[in-house]
Structures are given as structure tokens and as C-alpha cells.
Amino acid sequence: MLEEDALSTSFFEPSQFQSASPEIPEVSQSASFTTDSLNNINPWDPPQLDFSTTPDVLLPDVYNSAFAQASPVAGTVPISALTKILSISGLPHATIEKIINLAAAANSVRVNRGEFNVALALVALAQKNMDVSIETLIERKNDLPEPILTNLENLNFNRDLNSFSASRPTSMPLQADDPWAMPSAHSSNPSYSSQPNFPINNNAGAPAIITTMPNEDEFQWFLDADLITVKIAPEKDGFLFKHVNYILESQRHQTKVIRRYSDFWWLMECLVKKYPYRILPDLPPKKIGVNGFYFTVDESFLEKRRKGLARFLNFIVKHPVLKDDQLVEMFLTEQMEIAVWRRTNSPDLEEEYLKRQVTPEMERRIPEDLDKRLDKVVKKLDDTVEHYRNMCNIMERIARRQEGMAIDYMRYRLALNSLIEKEKGCYIEDCYNCSQVVQGLEHVSSHFQTTSTIMENASAATLESVLENLKRQRDLLVSFRETFERKDRLAVNTIDSLNTRIISNTARLTQLSDNDPEVEKLNASIQKDQEDIKHQRMRKTFMRYCLFSELTLFHKSSTFISHLYQNFVNDQIKYSQQLYENWKALSPKVYDMPVEANGFS
Secondary structure, three states: OHHHHHHHOOOOOOOOOOOOOOOOOOOOHHHHOOHHHHOOOOOOOOOOOOOOOOOOOOOOHHHHHHHHHOOOEOOEEEHHHHHHHHHHHOOOHHHHHHHHHHHOOOOOOEEEHHHHHHHHHHHHHHHOOOOOOHHHHHHOOOOOOOOOOOOHHHOOOOOOOHHHHOOOOOOOOOOOOOOOOOOOOHHHOOOOOOOOOOOOEOOOOEOOOOOOOOOHHHHHHHHOOOOEEEEEOOOEEOOOOEEOEEEEEEOOOOEEEEEEHHHHHHHHHHHHHHOOOOOOOOOOOOOOEEOOEEOOOOHHHHHHHHHHHHHHHHHHHHOOOHHHOHHHHHHHHOOOOHHHHHHHOOOOOOOHHHHOOOOHHHHHHOOOOHHHHHHHHHHHHHHHHHHHHHHHHHHHHHHHHHHHHHHHHHHHHHHHHHHHHHHOOOOOOOOOHHHHHHHHHHHHHHHHHHHHHHHHHHHHHHHHHHHHHHHHHHHHHHHHHHHHHHHHHHOOOOHHHHHHHHHHHHHHHHOOOOOOOHHHHHHHHHHHHHHHHHHHHHHHHHHHHHHHHHHHHHHHOOHHHHHHHHHHHHHHHHHHHHHHHHHHHHHHHHHOOOOOOOOOO
């Protein structure tokens, strides 16, 4: 049991550096593994450990990369993600099931880092035809086999949203503070309709009934992997102009279409007309200009704009409402050019309110202090946006510095190689130490090249992962601010003036006889004004409901920040460990280099 405890405190940590440093605080092992606690906990969970007193067990890089590939949230990954990784090991289904049962707790829907690493270690044992058991794993703790996971980097994890809610009760009551929350059994809700659309009854003048609302699990939209990829297509030269085309690939629709920047702008304008009170993503600029002077569009700018367009589309296709819009679906699937499509089609640009009926359920969900909540958010939005812009700039500089260091390591390696060519062959015939020095320099050159590659990969990961995620959050903040600006422009109503006119017309009616021909006109005017007031009040209620829904969406997206930094930390651990291993491997080679020269009397 003592051997098993020691393994559990060292084998499953995400970072395995030499840790005899006095800066690391000591953690009592007895506090983590008392006799009573061993009966109640999984001994394979990674407790707090004291690096200086536990065995040095190093995990191969595949353990870290596989865990990061599964997109952990709060240090755990779904069982489905673990199963998907194990499925590429080439092991029989029965063996995989046995491994999961050994590694994960019973009835668990997610596994932590320790359980995940146990599963991979057991896979490695099975691949080497060894006994798949915890006992064998303990015996091999100092010589861990490396699991073979074919095409791990190509695995696509679209996390099953149900895995986030599987541990929650299925009969959770509706939260009055959550406008998107819906019971899991729609049949129990009489106001739920499975029909996505109803035609407007123009005769009745009332909006059609669409009461479908997204499930609350759809708020994981901001954590999912990208669903749309955007690539720059080969340029085509026109007679006078040169346009940049973009290839859009939709994972959901399995389609590939070509669009121009102007097409994105047209789509944005259409969505603003249809969904004025929803968070709509911001488009990257067509050009960069200062005081009327526009800079030259180069490859760097085009690449940044490509990424901005990808963020724009992925925001839309993950929004609980926008993702189901027919115009969005056409934009992602129609093979015809948008300009040609528009000549023969008239898109439906009717505002969302005209297709939704304001129900008592909607009104009940709007909190009484909504204005106070919105004011609190609006007051700090400007500062928060500036902070995120600043962080994006700093993070990009960090990545570029690392990229520059990678280049300098490669330059140093080239200079060292040139020196080695000059230093080969000593002018003293019986000298053998000089050749050993040259051999040592060759090892140093090789490891400098490895260091350059690792730093280059780390820089690329920062630019493609954490920087893009920071920009996604920045874009969300900017888009939410623009939602309030649209609301201020469109929220103007004429209820007060209509009430004044109704009072005036009513007073005039009392002065007219029943046979007066003006009575009918006044009654019609009063009735029309009353209907206008009713519709304007309903529109205002619907606007407030939308704002509350988007506020809830905005608030729940804050979990994306945790995901952002979890990925960032995983990358830092991964590449720091690779650098450590690289220098550690070079250490014995440089210490084998001679420190004394022979051949001199």
C-alpha cells in the first residue's frame, strides 16, 4: 500500500520537473493518505504532493498532449472524450471498457487528470501484451511504457453538451433568473412548440407564435471547438479590381462555399435588421486607416482579417437564436455567389419581434431590477473592452518575442555549425581532446535547434490559441456594447403622444352627436392609437426580454475565461517540460566534454 501511495503522489501530476527546490512548500503525505481517507477516496487521484520526497516518475509527452487535446474543463474531461482517445489505440472494445472501469469511478461521467493518466498507462500495458491491472502499473512506475495513439492530433472533440449536465438532476425547476432555462421534457410545458416558424396572419395583424427557446445547455456554445473554418482562396485578378475570396467550411452542414468580404458585410446588415436586440458579432475592418490615410493591405493584415471573419461566423453559428436563422444557413451552404443569389431572391428581413408573441412566461422571466443590472454592466463595459484590447496587444508581443527567441536560437546554431567546420582537425597530431570538444559542440548545436523548434511551436500555440480566445472575449464585449447602442437608438416610442391624442379625441366625441359623420373617424383613430400603444408596449417587453436573455448569455460566457487560461496553462506546462527535457538530455553530453587539453609539455 505504501508503494501504491507513493506512485499516486508522483505519477499523475501534469508537470514533472525536478522539484527539490526549497521554494515548493512541503505537504504532509500523512495528511493526504490517512487510513480512514484511503477507504473513501480513489488512491489514483492526484493529491497535493511534495516533490522532494516522492519518486521521480516522468510522464511521456503523449499524456500531456492527449489530456490537452480533450479540452479539459475545471481539470476534468468527459468519459466520452476519454473513450474516443482510447478508441484509436487499436485495442478491442472489451479491453477499453475494462480500462475505463479500472481508471474511472463507478457511474462517473467525467474523469480527472489522475484517472485520465491511469487509463493511458493501462492502454500502454495492454499494447505491450502485459497484464492490465493497477498492480502491474505500480511495478512499472519507473519504466512506464508509452501508449501508441494513432493520429491523436487529428481527433475532433465536439464536446457533447449533455456531458456538462449529466451530473445535474433531470427535473431541475425553472430558474426565474434564467430566460433560456427550459425543462428537459418539453411535453410537460404547454407553451413549448416544436415548430420553428409560423406564417404571419396579416389579416389579424398579430405576430405569429414562436415560443421555442434554446435549452440552457446551449450556453456551452462559447466553449465548443470552432464549427466554421475560414481560409483565403487563391486570388483572382479582375479587369480593374483585385478581390480576396474566402473559403468557408461548415462542419455541421459538411459544405464548402466561397465568399467575399462584402458578402460578410451584407450578412451583418441583414442580421442587424432582423435581430436588433441580440448580441451581434463585430466584423474586422476592410482596411486599416488613420486620418483618411489607408495603409497597404499585406499578408499580415489579411491573415488577421481572416481570423476575425472566422470569429464572426463562429459566434453566429453558436448563438442560441442566430444559429437557426435561414439566412445564416443559406450563407454557409449556398454554392451560388451571394451577389448572384440576391438578384433572384428577396431575403426575409422582418424583425424578430414580428415573428414572436410576447407570452406571460416571457414577462415573468424579466427581473424587476433589469435596468439596474444593465446599467451596472454598461458602466464598466468601456473600461473592460480597453483592458482586453491591452491584454491582446501584450499577449501578441509575448508570442512575438518568443518567436524572435526561436529565430535567435536557430541563428546561434548556424553560427555554431560554421565554427565547428573551422575547428575540425587540430594542428597537434596526437590531440584527441579537440575532437571530443567538437563532438560536444555538435550536440549543443543539435539541442539549440530543438530548442528553436519548441519555442516556435510555443509561440504558434499562443498566437492560435490564447490570443485568439482573448480576441473572442474582446469581440463579445464590443458586440454587447453595440447592442446597448442599438437599443438606445431603437427604443424610442410614441406612447405618451398617443395617449394624449386619445384623450383629446375622446373629449371631442362627447361634444358630437351620434349621427355626426366625424364620430366614426374619431372612433377609428382612437382604436388604431390603442392598438399602436398595445404593440409598442409588447415590443418594449420583447426588447427587455431579449436584453435579459443576452445579458444572461453574456454572463454565462464568463466560464470561457476559465477554459481560456486552462488551455494556456496546459500549453505552458507542455512546452516548458519539453524545454526542460531537452536541456536535461544535453547536460551529460556537455559534462563529457574534456576540460583539459593534451599534447602540451
